[in-house]
Amino acid sequence: MQFRGRVSSHSSSENFDEASPTGGYVAEGFEPVAHAFQASILSGEALGAACTIIHHGETLVDLHGGWKDTSRSNRWNESDIALVYSLTKGLTGMAAAVAVSRGLFSYDEPVADIWPEFAAHGKGAVTVGEALSEQAGLAAIDFKLTLDNIGDEEAICAAIAAQKPNWTPGDYSGNHAYTLGWIASELIHRRDPAGRRLPQFFAEEIAGPLGQDVFVGLPDTFDRSRIARIDGFGMADLFIHHTTMPWPLTFEMCLPETLAFRTLNNPLVLAGPGALDNEAFWRVGQGAAGGMASARGLAALYYAFAEGGEKLGVTPEVMATLSKGHSYPCKGLKDQVLTADMYYSYGFEKPFSEWEYARTHSAFGSFAVGGSLAFCDPEDGLAYAWITNKLGTGKWDDPREKLVRDAFYACLENRS
Known part of the structure; x- marks a missing residue:
């Protein structure tokens, strides 16, 4: 069923209701998902958004709506992309899974x-799996990052290698907000026969073969008019519009000596994550926070893994490893940066008792x-x-997103 402000059996997905700038498709029986998606657009809680859900090869939800920028003059279209920040970590996890499947290295290898x-x-005993599971204690690095040097992987990786860990590796995990991407890129670069770094490897081995608009490093040829621009927040918003962000993290992000500040404000320095939404950062291919993607593209890539990984040459052994998850850190799941529990695993996050997504x-x-x-x-x-x-200013389970996800699972249960 096509959806344009209401569920309809006719008309193009690109025909918008003026009062409700949303469009797309939901399968019969999933109309509540469209209504949940529309709610955040109509309320203004979401400037623009897109959602795609595939189940057993069937696209049950493919929605887009709202606006590409704060002028509200350019509508979010079905194939538009946006900077997706830490969703990039999952893309890096995919690249690592392909690299392991190809025999470039193993998760158990130091x-x-x-x-x-x-x-x-x-750090000599840290394994690839531990590093990709954000247990290596390299969340914050002393190297001063700027938009001018953030593409200098050789210098940054040298600094990461020389860095004293923030905690004893393996004891804890913590959000490697930027460093995860560089660690994975250096591992691929050193073992790939062609010497490729993450952006090229990802493009040629994952996004390209699947034909999807997902990028770790935006090419010059991509039409910039298809980019939805970020409406970010500043440090004051974390207090004024506080939602589910842990209060200890909110305070620590304001204190320069804390691990949270050193991790999350290098290179932002209190400007807020919206400051990364610029041409220079789009091009860099930063493998933990710099991905550019459409919802359709992300869903298609993840579906290649949902159906077993064969299209990308991911082996059953690697799929089993990803599904099982990496062992917990020795001292529990409390993220040393985010100050709340989180289960990191091989470049991804896994469900656990506090977040059954x-x-x-x-x-x-x-x-x-x-x-x-x-x-x-x-x-x-x-x-x-x-x-x-x-x-938004929360952690996981953003209310706008969770409303859609909960509606989808309720519809799926009713269909079963």
Whole structure:
């Protein structure tokens, strides 16, 4: 059924109701998902958003709506993309899974066997799996990042290798807000016969073969008019419009000596995540926060994993590893940066007792600052992506996104 402000059996998905600038498609029986999606657009809680959900090969939801920028003169169209921040980590996790499946390295291999300089300051025993599961203690680095040097992977990776860890590796995990991407890129670069870094490897081995508008490093040829611009928030908004962000994290992000500040404000320095939505950052291909994607593209990539990974050459052994998840840190799940529990695993986040975002624990995906979420659930045969360009001030379970996800699962249960 086409959807344009109301569920309809006719008319193009690109025909918008003037009073309700939303469009797209929902399968019969999933009309409540369209209404939930529309609610955040009509309320103004979301400037623009898009959502695509695929289940057992059927696209049950494909919605888009709202506006591409704060002028509210350019509507969000079905194939538009946006900066997706930490949803990029899931893309990096996909690239690592392909690299492991190709035999470039293994999850159990010490990083230092691939990258000898990484062994500095007691990091010699850290495995690839631990590093990708954000347990290596490299959330904050002393290297001062700027938009001018953030593309200098050689210098940044040298700084990461020489960095004293923020905690004893393996004891804890913590949000490697930027460093995860560079660590994965260096591992791929050192073992790939062609010497590719993450942006090229991802484009040629994942997004390209699947024909999807998902980028880690936006090419010059991409039409910039198809980019939905970010409406961000500043530090004051975390207090004025506080929602589900842990209060300890909110305060620590204002104190320069804390791990949260050193991790999350390098290179932002209190400007807020919206400051990254610029041409220079789009081009860089930062593998933890710089991805550009459509909801359709994200769902298609995750569905390749939901159906077993064969299209990308991901082996059954790697799929089983991703579905099972990495072992917890020795001292529990409390994220040393975000100050709340989080289960990081091989570049993704997994469901756990405090955040059951999918129906089964085989799921893996990533959430992002501002509320976006993308994941697959191999046991359930499901791929899900919800993205927005108006950044909320919560952690996971953004109310705008969760309303859609809850409506979808309720409809799915009724259909079963």
